[in-house]
Amino acid sequence: MQTRPLVGVIACRREVEGHPSHMVTDKYLSALREYGLEPVILPVWEDLDPVGVMPLLSRLDGLVLTGSYTNVAPSRYGAERAPENTRGDRDRDAAAMAWVPAALELELPLLGICRGFQELNVAFGGTLFQAVQAQPGKRDHREPEGDRAAQYAPSHDLEIRPGGRLAALYPERHARVNSLHQQGIDRLGPGLDVEAVAPDGLVEAISIADAPRFALAVQWHPEWQPREHALYDAIFRGFAEACGG
């Protein structure tokens, strides 16, 4: 019986109906199903058992680090909290920082999105701007006013590095992507490659330089209507293929 590849999707800790919960918004899960993958939500605890990380990830065919309205704790990259940085998720931080090196060791295909992109950079020793809009020469990358369709509509250009892993998926040099983030990459972690940048120079896509399989993270949201955007479609096609889909 043909089974769909199992892809772990990191959860966020949120309160639902007054109960502490582990949550993933549907668009990540539906996008993975759309491309022939079987998503499984992975709960997150700050006191995770390090011994259990490898056995858990070794049962998966891929791993997705999703976006989130919360931010990686600045202490994870040696910074003080900026006043604009008001939301955190320690449980999620702990899981992401444990799962990235384990996924790399297992050669598990890895896709990072928005917060997941930032987590990958921090896991590799990089740092973040906590308020990109406050940086000289940087534009405001937060979502525009309006309904969800307006918020997730393409809002800035992207320049893709020729010869990179993203270019191998999508051979065009330019694209337009949505933008719903206040934080961004300041210092790139050693061992990561820049795959695309925004017009203001902000890094928008990275890859793990020596990863033998799919290991890409993007600052925008390709899970939003991926069939409607050739670049987003190419990313999910590539990830699904890497997971065995």
Ligand SMILES: N[C@@H](CCC(=O)NCCCC(=O)O)C(=O)O
């Ligand atoms: N909080 C970080 C990352 C932004 C992010 O992941 N936004 C996601 C919005 C909700 C969703 O689509 O999942 C930042 O502000 O940079």
